[in-house]
Amino acid sequence: MSRRIIILGILYQAFFAFASRRVEQSFYIPSTLQNRTSYTVFESLASGLDGPKVQPINATTFDWWYFDVVSTNPPDLSTAVCIPTPDSVTDITVAVLWISFPNGTLWSTASHADGATVKVNGDYTDGTWDNSGFSWTSKESGYLIEIDAPDAGVTGTISFRTVAPPHYPCGPAEAGQNLELGPHIGWANAISDADSTVDLRIDGDTPFAFRGTGYHDKNWSDVVFGTHITSWYWGRGRLGPYSLVWWDVLGRTGVETFSAYAAKDQKILAASCAPESIKARPIGQNSTYPPVLSTGNPSGYHVELDLGVDGKLELDLTVLAPTIALNPEYARFVGNMSGSITGERNTERLIGMALFEQFKLTE
Numbered sequence: 001m002s003r004r005i006i007i008l009g010i011l012y013q014a015f016f017a018f019a020s021r022r023v024e025q026s027f028y029i030p031s032t033l034q035n036r037t038s039y040t041v042f043e044s045l046a047s048g049l050d051g052p053k054v055q056p057i058n059a060t061t062f063d064w065w066y067f068d069v070v071s072t073n074p075p076d077l078s079t080a081v082c083i084p085t086p087d088s089v090t091d092i093t094v095a096v097l098w099i100s101f102p103n104g105t106l107w108s109t110a111s112h113a114d115g116a117t118v119k120v121n122g123d124y125t126d127g128t129w130d131n132s133g134f135s136w137t138s139k140e141s142g143y144l145i146e147i148d149a150p151d152a153g154v155t156g157t158i159s160f161r162t163v164a165p166p167h168y169p170c171g172p173a174e175a176g177q178n179l180e181l182g183p184h185i186g187w188a189n190a191i192s193d194a195d196s197t198v199d200l201r202i203d204g205d206t207p208f209a210f211r212g213t214g215y216h217d218k219n220w221s222d223v224v225f226g227t228h229i230t231s232w233y234w235g236r237g238r239l240g241p242y243s244l245v246w247w248d249v250l251g252r253t254g255v256e257t258f259s260a261y262a263a264k265d266q267k268i269l270a271a272s273c274a275p276e277s278i279k280a281r282p283i284g285q286n287s288t289y290p291p292v293l294s295t296g297n298p299s300g301y302h303v304e305l306d307l308g309v310d311g312k313l314e315l316d317l318t319v320l321a322p323t324i325a326l327n328p329e330y331a332r333f334v335g336n337m338s339g340s341i342t343g344e345r346n347t348e349r350l351i352g353m354a355l356f357e358q359f360k361l362t363e
């Protein structure tokens with residue numbers, strides 16, 4: 001974790017704790033929209049990767065924290081996605097949890113907070129969604145989500161032990177990086193890959209526990225979501241020794257933007273937003289590109305991702321099940337991932353599990 005001083009735009013208030021050598025800064029997020037101009041950050045500082053990027057939150061801005069875990073065993077469809085996030089127009093500090101059971105059955109819940117506090121420690125954060133029962137804490141080695149929300153039907157923990165370095169859309173976690181993933185969408189990936197354990201109790205008595213790979217990012221914007229986006233594909237997963245994260249975003253102007261990430265043995269192999277760094281396209285049924293609202297969901301995706309010195313990865317994703325109720329705009333899936341490295345002789349086909357999503361917002 002970086003121990004350099006956090007300065008988030010004009011909003012800084014550094015507290016230097018000598019004993020732990022941690023620099024702390026605390027932000028309060030009221031549960032209601034603020035009728036003021038929001039200040040939004042689109043360039044990185046030396047630290048504060050997972051910290052708030054929009055202050056305050058008004059009717060046309062958002063700032064989300066997103067966590068997920070996907071099982072590492074293909075027959076097991078278990079996933080957990082937690083977003084302590086604005087979910088409605090008026091009540092913006094809501095924690096939402098979606099899970100899919102091993103058999104693919106979906107369950108979700110939401111818990112409303114009275115406001116939230118996010119503390120920034122170097123590149124990482126601690127977050128408390130007041131009186132919602134949802135909070136997280138972080139250390140250099142990972143994150144822990146604690147949930148005590150019996151009224152929302154869930155208690156337990158989700159842990160993340162980081163196995164790959166954090167990053168931004170176009171490069172590593174360092175000062176001066178462009179944070180815009182696509183038009184007006186900021187993105188910072190605090191946990192690109194982790195060994196995770198989900199240990200929850202659903203509706204009082206149903207245990208929901210599994211091990212898998214975990215992930216955490218945040219995204220934000222200075223405009224209403226979707227106003228500048230036509231469609232996008234996001235995905236992530238672990239394939240053999242590789243931790244992978246990709247974005248392929250199509251803006252309303254017809255410009256496609258990209259972000260590719262690959263890490264191995266705790267080191268970044270590729271972190272780039274160059275046009276040839278990654279390309280994702282739907283395959284099988286409903287593989288029209290670009291997808292529109294009336295296009296059905298595809299059977300899978302083909303992704304080409306440049307691994308840098310390790311070569312080029314050709315990846316096929318097969319949808320196994322949706323992890324959220326299907327709707328025309330948004331779909332998130334758990335699926336099989338298989339890949340091989342172009343040009344390399346005698347390489348075995350690598351396999352793994354992935355979580356991936358698509359937005360399509362126009363007809």
Ligand SMILES: *[C@@H]1O[C@H](CO)[C@@H](O)[C@H](O)[C@H]1NC(C)=O
Binds near residue numbers: 035
């Ligand atoms: C927001 O502030 C403006 C200017 O102060 C005021 O005209 C408007 O009515 C306010 N809107 C709300 C929803 O409070």
Ligand SMILES: *[C@@H]1O[C@H](CO)[C@@H](O)[C@H](O)[C@H]1NC(C)=O
Binds near residue numbers: 039040058059061
């Ligand atoms: C919210 O902030 C943005 C700038 O980030 C500004 O353009 C917009 O007018 C603000 N909205 C309100 C209601 O103040």
Ligand SMILES: *[C@@H]1O[C@H](CO)[C@@H](O)[C@H](O)[C@H]1NC(C)=O
Binds near residue numbers: 101
């Ligand atoms: C799937 O698993 C859940 C949780 O154990 C259970 O409630 C549900 O009935 C199962 N569904 C089917 C179709 O077996």
Ligand SMILES: *[C@@H]1O[C@H](CO)[C@@H](O)[C@H](O)[C@H]1NC(C)=O
Binds near residue numbers: 064066185234357
């Ligand atoms: C933010 O990113 C996560 C995945 O990284 C995604 O699931 C979510 O849809 C994104 N939301 C917005 C509004 O950008």
Ligand SMILES: *[C@@H]1O[C@H](CO)[C@@H](O)[C@H](O)[C@H]1NC(C)=O
Binds near residue numbers: 285295296297298299
């Ligand atoms: C393709 O789209 C049709 C129509 O929306 C849908 O019924 C079908 O299930 C889709 N195929 C897949 C693989 O999801």
Ligand SMILES: *[C@@H]1O[C@H](CO)[C@@H](O)[C@H](O)[C@H]1NC(C)=O
Binds near residue numbers: 074075
């Ligand atoms: C997913 O991968 C597992 C393990 O490789 C395999 O057993 C299963 O048949 C695959 N499913 C699909 C739909 O490809």
